[in-house]
Amino acid sequence: xxxxxxxxxxxxxxxxxxxxxxxxxxxxxxxxxxxxxxxxxxxxxxxxxxxxxxxxxxxxxxxxxxxxxxxxxxxxxxxxxxxxxxxxxxxxxxxxxxxxxxxxxxxxxxxxxxxxxxxxxxxxxxxxxxxxxxxxxxxxxxxxxxxxxxxxxxxxxxxxxxxxxxxxxxxxxxxxxxxxxxxxxxxxxxxxxxxxxxxxxxxxxxxxxxxxxxxxxxxxxxxxxxxxxxxxxxxxxxxxxxx
Amino acid sequence: xxxxxxxxxxxxxxxxxxxxxxxxxxxxxxxxxxxxxxxxxxxxxxxxxxxxxxxxxxxxxxxxxxxxxxxxxxxxxxxxxxxxxxxxxxxxxxxxxxxxxxxxxxxxxxxxxxxxxxxxxxxxxxxxxxxxxxxxxxxxxxxxxxxxxxxxxxxxxxxxxxxxxxxxxxxxxxxxxxxxxxxxxxxxxxxxxxxxxxxxxxxxxxxxxxxxxxxxxxxxxxxxxxxxxxxxxxxxxxxxxxxxxxxxxxxxxxxxxxxxxxxxxxxxxxxxxxxxxxxxxxxxxxxxxxxxxxxxxxxxxxxxxxxxxxxxxxxxxxxxxxxxxxxxxxxxxxxxxxxxxxxxxxxxxxxxxxxxxxxxxxxxxxxxxxxxxxxxxxxxx
Numbered sequence: 075x076x077x078x079x080x081x082x083x084x085x086x087x088x089x090x091x092x093x094x095x096x097x098x099x100x101x102x103x104x105x106x107x108x109x110x111x112x113x114x115x116x117x118x119x120x121x122x123x124x125x126x127x128x129x130x131x132x133x134x135x136x137x138x139x140x141x142x143x144x145x146x147x148x149x150x151x152x153x154x155x156x157x158x159x160x161x162x163x164x165x166x167x168x169x170x171x172x173x174x175x176x177x178x179x180x181x182x183x184x185x186x187x188x189x190x191x192x193x194x195x196x197x198x199x200x201x202x203x204x205x206x207x208x209x210x211x212x213x214x215x216x217x218x219x220x221x222x223x224x225x226x227x228x229x230x231x232x233x234x235x236x237x238x239x240x241x242x243x244x245x246x247x248x249x250x251x252x253x254x255x256x257x258x259x260x261x262x263x264x265x266x267x268x269x270x271x272x273x274x275x276x277x278x279x280x281x282x283x284x285x286x287x288x289x290x291x292x293x294x295x296x297x298x299x300x301x302x303x304x305x306x307x308x309x310x311x312x313x314x315x316x317x
Numbered sequence: 318x319x320x321x322x323x324x325x326x327x328x329x330x331x332x333x334x335x336x337x338x339x340x341x342x343x344x345x346x347x348x349x350x351x352x353x354x355x356x357x358x359x360x361x362x363x364x365x366x367x368x369x370x371x372x373x374x375x376x377x378x379x380x381x382x383x384x385x386x387x388x389x390x391x392x393x394x395x396x397x398x399x400x401x402x403x404x405x406x407x408x409x410x411x412x413x414x415x416x417x418x419x420x421x422x423x424x425x426x427x428x429x430x431x432x433x434x435x436x437x438x439x440x441x442x443x444x445x446x447x448x449x450x451x452x453x454x455x456x457x458x459x460x461x462x463x464x465x466x467x468x469x470x471x472x473x474x475x476x477x478x479x480x481x482x483x484x485x486x487x488x489x490x491x492x493x494x495x496x497x498x499x500x501x502x503x504x505x506x507x508x509x510x511x512x513x514x515x516x517x518x519x520x521x522x523x524x525x526x527x528x529x530x531x532x533x534x535x536x537x538x539x540x541x542x543x544x545x546x547x548x549x550x551x552x553x554x555x556x557x558x559x560x561x562x563x564x565x566x567x568x569x570x571x572x573x574x575x576x577x578x579x580x581x582x583x584x585x586x587x588x589x590x591x592x593x594x595x596x597x598x599x600x601x602x603x604x605x606x607x608x609x610x611x612x613x614x615x616x617x618x619x620x621x622x623x624x625x626x627x628x629x630x631x632x633x634x635x636x637x638x639x640x641x642x643x644x645x646x647x648x649x650x651x652x653x654x655x656x657x658x659x660x661x662x663x664x665x666x667x668x669x670x671x672x673x674x675x676x677x678x679x680x681x682x683x684x685x686x687x688x689x690x691x692x693x694x695x696x697x698x
Contacts, residue, residue, distance in 0.1 A: 233527055240413070241406040241443065246622060249529035249574050253625035253640060265644040279643065283413075283622075 130160045134170045141177040155179065162195040166208070169199070221301070228302025231295055238284025244299070247283070251306035258316040273300060395495050398425040398462070398654045401438030401599040402619030404471060405456075407448035413646055414443075417620040418456045421652040424668060426461050432654060433494065435462045438599030438617040439469025439505070439564035445522050447480050454484050469564040469599060470505040470536070470575075474525040475518050478503075489542050491549050497560055497661060498553045502542055504563035504578050504598075507534040528574045528624070535572060536565045537579040546587055558593040558661020566598045566616065568609060571627030576601055588612055593661040603649070604667055606677050607632035613682045615655070615665040623649025626693070633692035634682060638669075647671045 126142040129135070137156045142148050148156065155175060163171050163183070173183045174190060182190035183200065191200030198208050209217070231237055233245040248254050256272045263270035266278070273291055276299055280286040289296040400421040405414055425435050437457060442449035450472065457464055466485040468478060478488055488503035510533055511521040524532045538546075553559070561567065567584050570576040578584065588594045594612040602624040605616030614632075623641045631637070641649030648671035656664040662679030669675065681688060 233530070241408060245527060245529060246404075247624070247643070249624065252628065265642070275643075283643070283646070 128156050130164060135160055135163045137173045137175055139175050159195055166199060224298050224301045225305045228298035231299055232302050237280055237295060238286040240285045242284050244279060251303045254303050256303050257307055257310045257312045261315040272303065393495060393659045394657060395433045396654050396656050397434050397436055398428055398432040399436040399438055399617050400425060400620060400652050401617035402440040402602055402621060403453060404440055404443040404621040405449045405453050406443050407446060407452050414621045417650060421620045422456060422459045424652050432462050434465050435460050436465050436562060437467060439467040440471040440599060442472050444526060445472055445475030450480050450484055465501065467501055467562050467564050467599065468503050468505065470525045473505060475522040489545065497558050497657060499560050500546065500549065501562040502538055504538050504565045504567060505536050506539040507536060510534045531573065535577055535579040536575050538584050543580065543583055543587065550587060555590055556592050559588060559591050561596045563596060563598045565600045566614060567596045568607060568614060571630045574627055576627055585609060585612060595663050597655060604635065604638040604675060606634045608634050608682050613679065615677065618651040618653060618667055620650055620652065631693045633687040635692065636688055636690050645671050
């Protein structure tokens with residue numbers, strides 16, 4: 075065992091002690107499994123066979139330790155597993171998760187009341203909700219594609235003469251959106267004599283060099299242009315008000 | 318000379334207050350020789366600075382003096398003027414790009430004495446359309462001095478130069494003038510990216526017209542012209558000064574925007590045997606200076622719009638032009654002139670329409686160390 079692992083274990087042991095104390099107190103106070111069953115709607119808990127429940131302090135995560143009666147102490151090795159598991163699940167801070175630790179030490183979890191799936195501590199949740207929690211690869215791809223679609227449309231508009239009337243396009247002065255420095259907005263735009271947002275300058279350019287018509291802030295074309303301009307400056311430090 | 322936020326009254330009052338003094342100074346300037354020049358111009362600068370008329374860093378006293386003593390250069394010296402990158406649309410004579418060309422033509426026609434010729438640095442048209450080229454031909458037809466034309470990518474990729482050559486002749490050529498060997502190149506040759514993809518001529522033109530459109534190929538001079546150049550230069554003495562005109566810079570600055578010539582190294586190698594070589598190029602729409610061994614490079618201003626500087630690769634010999642004010646359609650744009658010195662080197666004038674003019678002299682470029690403030694100083698906000 076490496077030094078780092080030892081330290082981690084030590085810290086977790088403290089957490090574990092905390093969890094267990096809280097859990098035991100609460101389990102007794104709330105007369106155990108029935109309360110859990112009502113709250114989580116997990117029918118498995120109605121079964122009469124031995125299982126002890128340990129809650130995390132956020133009252134959103136719990137581990138059902140199978141093979142241990144509610145009034146029975148959990149053997150130290152399994153108690154450690156429970157503590158580690160709860161600590162691991164705390165990564166999904168806003169999620170309600172029910173975990174099961176089988177007699178064979180197999181771990182399954184159920185998030186948001188969905189079916190139990192095998193779980194490897196440290197890995198992603200087997201069922202990932204649409205918001206919060208760690209996104210799956212599939213979700214990341216979907217989100218990226220949706221963003222890409224908007225940015226691509228912005229790219230097209232930025233390079234097209236269709237939002238103006240005189241043939242001029244944004245990209246003619248701003249290749250790759252250079253010289254737009256969206257990361258400095260809002261700022262006092264000296265020529266406008268007021269604080270401006272990026273979209274105010276976009277509209278100014280549409281009105282003046284492009285001799286086009288102003289776009290509303292929620293116009294899909296304005297959103298696309300803003301998306302494209304900002305995407306070109308990804309990673310730049312935001313410097314609001316910089317001149 | 319006067320702050321741009323002054324009211325008309327203020328300007329008139331200031332002018333009236335200062336006129337006798339200014340006139341005396343200007344008279345001195347007109348008659349001044351080298352010895353007097355520095356003293357006079359420093360007084361002038363000091364006065365201006367004391368009156369907070371101009372910020373120190375933008376005061377271009379050298380250029381004022383140059384402008385004040387036309388024709389003062391020695392015998393062999395001569396001047397040619399330039400207009401470049403007009404990007405004309407055929408959308409009526411009140412289009413802002415047309416009025417800009419008219420302004421430039423007025424500028425070069427007002428030069429006294431007249432320049433030996435006027436160089437047009439390419440990108441006459443925006444989308445290579447016959448109407449655009451024809452409009453450009455008519456507008457440039459008003460220039461009093463002889464014209465020397467360079468082709469840009471915006472002129473070329475609709476019909477691969479057919480109309481342009483019909484109007485202006487061959488796209489590469491050479492000529493001799495007052496002891497200088499001039500070479501004009503077509504440096505916007507692109508490898509065929511359109512046939513395989515099945516792009517129409519209009520699509521091909523639109524792609525090339527997008528500076529940041531990566532579907533196109535990098536610019537090059539190409540083997541055909543390099544062969545021609547080699548033969549052309551074989552007849553020229555090594556000590557004869559050479560001035561090359563091209564549209565793209567004949568060096569590698571920033572590939573994503575084609576501020577780039579892919580075979581620049583080969584072209585430079587052909588020019589290396591000559592003692593004095595200058596390249597004057599369009600395309601970059603900004604103050605741009607470089608020196609590579611024996612070759613000095615100067616960019617041209619556009620009359621249509623200024624480009625921002627590339628995010629990387631700016632030569633350290635370039636002192637940046639501060640970003641243009643979008644609210645002033647002429648800012649960062651302009652025209653200018655090139656003074657060819659008796660030694661064949663050039664002083665390059667940038668006649669910026671909304672700012673003090675700037676000059677980059679051969680002497681500055683000959684210094685071993687690049688000028689202070691050169692190269693990239695971070696983004697020019």
